[in-house]
Amino acid sequence: MSKSINLTLKVWRQKNSKTKGQFETYAANGIDTDCSFLEMLDVVNERLTVEGKDPIAFDHDCREGICGMCGAVVNGQAHGPQRKTTLCQLHMRQFSDGDTIVIEPYRSRALPVLKDLAVDRSAFDRIIQSGGYVSVKTGQAPDAHAILVGKEYADLAMDAAQCIGCAACVASCPNASAMLFVSAKISHLALLPQGNPERETRVQEMVAQMDKEGFGNCSNEYECEAACPKGISVSNIARMNREFLSASRKK
Amino acid sequence: MAGYLSSSIGRKQIVAVTGLFLTLFLIMHLSGNFLIYKGPDAYNAYAEFLEHLGTIKILARVGLIVFFLTHITFTALLVIDNRKARGAQGYAVSNSVGKRSLATRLMPYTGTLVLAYLLFHLCDYTLADHESVRSLVNGQNLGLYGLVYNSFKNPLRVAFYVLGMIGIGLHLVHAVQSIVQTFGFNHPRYTPLVKKISFVVGVGVAVGFASIPFYMHFCTMSACSLGGY
Amino acid sequence: MNLDSKIPSGPIGEKWTKHKFDMKLVNPANRRKFEVIVVGTGLAGASAAASLGEMGYNVKAFCFQDSPRRAHSIAAQGGINAAKNYANDGDSIYRLFYDTVKGGDFRAREANVHRLAEVSVNIIDQCVAQGVPFAREYGGLLDNRSFGGAQVSRTFYAKGQTGQQLLLGAYSAMMKEVAKGSVTLFTRREMMEVVIIDGHARGIVTRNLVTGEIESHTADAVLLATGGYGNVFYLSTNAKGSNVTAAWRAHKKGAAFANPCFTQIHPTCIPVHGDYQSKLTLMSESLRNxxxxxxxxxxxxxxRPELIPESERDYYLENKYASFGNLVPRDIASRNAKIVCDDGRGVGSTGLAVYLDFKDSINRLGKQAIEERYGNLFEMYERITGEDPYATPMQIYPAIHYTMGGLWVDYNLMSTIPGLHVLGEANFSDHGANRLGASALMQGLADGYFVVPYTLGHYLATTKLEKVSTDHPEFKKVEGDVRSRINQLLSIKGGRTVDDFHRQLGLLMWDKCGMSRSEAGLKEALAKIPEIRDEFWKNVNVLGGNDEFNQALEKAGRVADFLEFAELFAQDALHRNESCGGHFREESQTPEGEALRDDSNYCYVAAWEFNGVGKAGILHKENLEFENVHLTQRSYK
Known part of the structure; x- marks a missing residue:
């Protein structure tokens, strides 16, 4: 059953990437527990606007947990306290009356804050550009059934391909490493015959780009897997390590 | 190769492979140390044997130093990168969601502790004179055995060695499974087993090494030596 | 305004082949001299940008999100149709064509639909080659499932995330071209205006959503792949950012808007909970399998539903539509849900919901089989509602999901503005008055991968275009217009938020232009919309300035366009005094309450010409001819 709760929000406010930010405290009273977290922020923003205060900027789009655009660190956890749940799918029934909620942007050198809770994730796009694809042009494809893929591999590839690129892995990693994101793409394509011809250059190029963007290294702490709203497994990181080693041996 | 050594994964794998050799060294070291329970003769003979390995000894020492320095250097490079990657502004609230064990969290600290411990240990035994007054027990020169016997009568030293071993143990609990992951092995069935092995290796090495200072501290020459002195 | 559909002559099965041969080509060496702008990076936009980049054109791709991968195509769950006949159950290109024309309730252009069915097979090949992890059988071959409105299994899927996987495929193909330098990417850019010089679309003006900079971009052709306008209803299954702005701005510059009243209501969405609700969530239609x-x-x-015995349950779709049962097309499933709820038999706290029950399937196939098919959907349902659908039936209710209407395009996907092409959901062409499940992904990719790469070349090869630069007076003028409109929005500083106006408009549209429409209701809407719009321009409160990251300003611009567009929507719905597909007019129904089409008066595409804000649009008709699929009243009984 839904009920109404009163909350205190401590929200990171930062005008743009050049200025320093600070926390501001807001009361969020009368929040329906059936609201999603972003709907709660909508309510707060409506009230701020009426008071003539700048509403809190946060990225979001689909609000059904698939576009990967939303995300913030809530009480020290990327996407908040519910496992395998994006911020837009987190509902306020996960909180109790009187709670104080600290909301911060993802923090990493490679993901600079644009405003308040919105960060620049274009580094992810550049990593994909460096090799996260199969080099096939439109019209070159053979018949779909010409490529057989065992169900086991197809399913594993699908598990890796589910990554939504939200960067919660970077946010939650003590080293701000992007390895879960990068390894998910490398795994997805390495597990399929279509990705096989380019697998060695792909892993080398993508890892090089990842390093260049200024992400940290993996110290096998597995926070990323726990924070990932799609439950992408760290076994993908192991696969990437293997792919990288084997590619480096040859070149 | 330059690309490999400057890449995040390459560096991590260098740390892992040097760590693996250092772990194997520790296990060999430990099995040798257990000879202390056989008494001064056996132990000193073992020490003597090692002393006179000649070229092999030099190679082994140089190898160990190289592995150790490589391990530390590459770890330092990774840590510096990681600090930079995290950015200038840290989180106000940090709340682990995951499965980070204590051993994992403490890796940088246990690593530093092990380094400090090692420097002390090298001066204390490895590089010390094995035939000095520190080796005299009941007026008899018992060589390295005597040195160990005498020095562990000091409870502070015992405490420091035990602390060092807790550091090594924790370091290994994370490290062994981490090596396996870093070289790309992760399997739903075997990874849990690897984590258990990692735990057993870490605890085993720590308890094994730490047993010696305790034993040496509490035993008296007549009661604990089997050599008949 | 001249509506020349440019449908090629000849038998339906040969039109596209013949047309491909008849079209002029651009020499590969000359292609890089042509600049092409693609606005929107969903399935249609990303696939077009990738394909045109591969061919050698100089492409600039724009999206308002932080990455092209966020486009709302990503949220499509169920699958993509293709006439592969891998299931050996009698499917064929002709059958997919037939089903789509019939499913669209005879308001789509036959030639376009046939082309769509033809290229559907190439799409699957292309996506598989890109590494899209479609579901497979144990033998390694692709698995198919059936979908609403069809009696064959022709739907390819990747768990419940088919749209995501197809979009990531198209996105990665485009990123490959970005790396090569043939596509330049502009993210966090909103298209504010299309620029027309000498009667041709020659560029766009955008706002940089981070810095507020107003930027001009030249091109030899502009492709809009900007999606649908479902958010005119405020609550819909669309992403929050989905908007009509690009299409509406083009319309105001001379592109005809076709069939705006044709909207699709998706029958299986999670019901509305409260006033704070910001969007509705769709549960894939595949659940009805x-x-x-x-x-x-x-x-x-x-x-509680578990306590209601079988004899006291009304499986109304199975009872009423024996041959299709729970798999009737979306419009029929939706309207019947409304009928039973209006009848007072709705369930849940609002009475605006029906049950979708998996008990029998779980008993028959086992929980594990159901989990494999729909696990992620069930999880999502539980996260949102707090109820476990394995134990208790889901509650569902229809919601706005897709818009079949859009900018009018000819067979070459070109709008009434030369050089301005429109792809995917943003155009009107293939789905008529109702879209079948798993056809949106097919159309988006068909337009982008296999249609526009051919037809755009024809336009460029046959059109003489002078070189233009952003210094051209027209660009300067449009930039000025954009700035003054922004300044106007910022200077009102009234008492109501943008969302408040949007919500008000949405409620009005849902009440009067939603699942069921009447003359009186539509007239009421037509009277009310200008009032809301006038108040908006007097009393909206947009804080902050232009030269910053200002989400309220972004929304305000979009809502301002919805407020103009809504009027055209209602006008179109009022003029079409027949029921067809997603458009149900209460005045036009059979005695049993089924939709009654009026082919003698309305068998045409209504293409509207802009005639000023607040003034009725000018109607142009493109008559539809059905030479292959003969006009019949749809029956799924």
Whole structure:
């Protein structure tokens, strides 16, 4: 059953990437527990606007947990306290009356804050550009059934391909490493015959780009897997390590 | 190769492979140390044997130093990168969601502790004179055995060695499974087993090494030596 | 305004082949001299940008999100149709064509639909080659499932995330071209205006959503792949950012808007909970393969669903439509849900919901089989509602999901503005008055991968275009217009938020232009919309300035366009005094309450010409001819 709760929000406010930010405290009273977290922020923003205060900027789009655009660190956890749940799918029934909620942007050198809770994730796009694809042009494809893929591999590839690129892995990693994101793409394509011809250059190029963007290294702490709203497994990181080693041996 | 050594994964794998050799060294070291329970003769003979390995000894020492320095250097490079990657502004609230064990969290600290411990240990035994007054027990020169016997009568030293071993143990609990992951092995069935092995290796090495200072501290020459002195 | 559909002559099965040969080509060496702008990076936009980049054109791709991968195509769950006949159940290109024309309730252009069915097979090949992890059988071959409105299994899927996987495929193909330098990417850019010089679309003006900079971009052709306008209803299954702005701005510059009233209501969405609700969540229609839809037989039966015995349940779709049962097309499933709820037999706290029950399937196939098919959807349902659908039936209700209407395009996907092409959901062409499940992904990719790469070349090869630069007076003028409109929005500083106006508009549209429309209701809407719009321009409160990251300003611009567009929507719905597909006019129904089409008066595409804000649009008709699929009243009984 839904009920109404009163909350205190401590929200990171930062005008743009050049200025320093600070926390501001807001009361969020009368929040329906059936609201999603972003709907709660909508309510707060409506009230701020009426008071003539700048509403809190946060990225979001689909609000059904698939576009990967939303995300913030809530009480020290990327996407908040519910496992395998994006911020837009987190509902306020996960909180109790009187709670104080600290909301911060993802923090990493490679993901600079644009405003308040919105960060620049274009580094992810550049990593994909460096090799996260199969080099096939439109019209070159053979018949779909010409490529057989065992169900086991197809399913594993699908598990890796589910990554939504939200960067919660970077946010939650003590080293701000992007390895879960990068390894998910490398795994997805390495597990399929279509990705096989380019697998060695792909892993080398993508890892090089990842390093260049200024992400940290993996110290096998597995926070990323726990924070990932799609439950992408760290076994993908192991696969990437293997792919990288084997590619480096040859070149 | 330059690309490999400057890449995040390459560096991590260098740390892992040097760590693996250092772990194997520790296990060999430990099995040798257990000879202390056989008494001064056996132990000193073992020490003597090692002393006179000649070229092999030099190679082994140089190898160990190289592995150790490589391990530390590459770890330092990774840590510096990681600090930079995290950015200038840290989180106000940090709340682990995951499965980070204590051993994992403490890796940088246990690593530093092990380094400090090692420097002390090298001066204390490895590089010390094995035939000095520190080796005299009941007026008899018992060589390295005597040195160990005498020095562990000091409870502070015992405490420091035990602390060092807790550091090594924790370091290994994370490290062994981490090596396996870093070289790309992760399997739903075997990874849990690897984590258990990692735990057993870490605890085993720590308890094994730490047993010696305790034993040496509490035993008296007549009661604990089997050599008949 | 001249509506020349440019449908090629000849038998339906040969039109596209013949047309491909008849079209002029651009020499590969000359292609890089042509600049092409693609606005929107969903399935249609990303696939077009990738394909045109591969061919050698100089492409600039724009999206308002932080990455092209966020486009709302990503949220499509169920699957993509293709006439592969891998299931050996009698499918063919002709059958897919036939089903789509019939499913669209005879308001789509036959030639376009046939082309769509033809290229559907190439799409699957292309996506598989890109590494899209479609579901497979144990033998390694692709698995298919059936979908609403079809009696064959022709739907390819990747768990419940088919749209995501197809979009990531198109996105990665485009990123490959970005790396090569043939596509330049502009993210966090909103298209504010299309620029027309000498009668041709020659560029766009955008706002940089981070810095507020107003930027001009030249091109030899502009492709809009900017999606649908479902958010005119405020609550819809669309992403929050989905908007009509690009299409509406083009319309105001001379592109005809076709059939705006044709909107699709998706039958299986999670019901509305409260006023704070910001969007509706769709549960894939594939759920109807294994779920049974029912309501209690008696009004106001408030027992828990598990406690209602079989004899007191009304499986109304199975009872009414024996041959299609729970798999009737979306419009029929939606309207019947409304009928039973209006009848007082709806369930849940608002009475605006029906049950979708998996008990029988779980008993028959086992929980594990159901989990494999729909696990992620069930999880999502539980996260949102707090109820476990394995134990208790889901509650569902229809919601706005897709818009079949859009900018009018000819067979070459070109709008009434030369050089301005429109792809995917943003155009009107293939789905008529109702879209079948798993056809949106097919159309988006067909337009981008296999249609526009051919037809755009023809336009460029046959059109003489002078070089233009952003210094051209027209660019300067449009930039000025954009700035003054922004300044106007910022200077009002009234008492109501943008969302408040959007919500008000949405409620009005849902009440009067939603699942059921009447002359009186539509006239009321037509009277009310200008009032809301006038108040908006007097009393909206947009804080902050232009030269910053200002989400309220972004929304305000979009809502301002919805407020103009809504009027055209209602006008179109009022003029079309027949029921067809997603458009149900209460005045036009059979005695049993089924939709009654009026082919003698309305068998045409209504393409509207802009005539000023607040003034009725000018109607142009493109008559539809059905030479292959003969006009019949749809029956799924």
């Amino acid at each position: 294994d779920g049974r839809v029912w309501v209690p037989r008696t009004n106001g039966d408030s027992r």
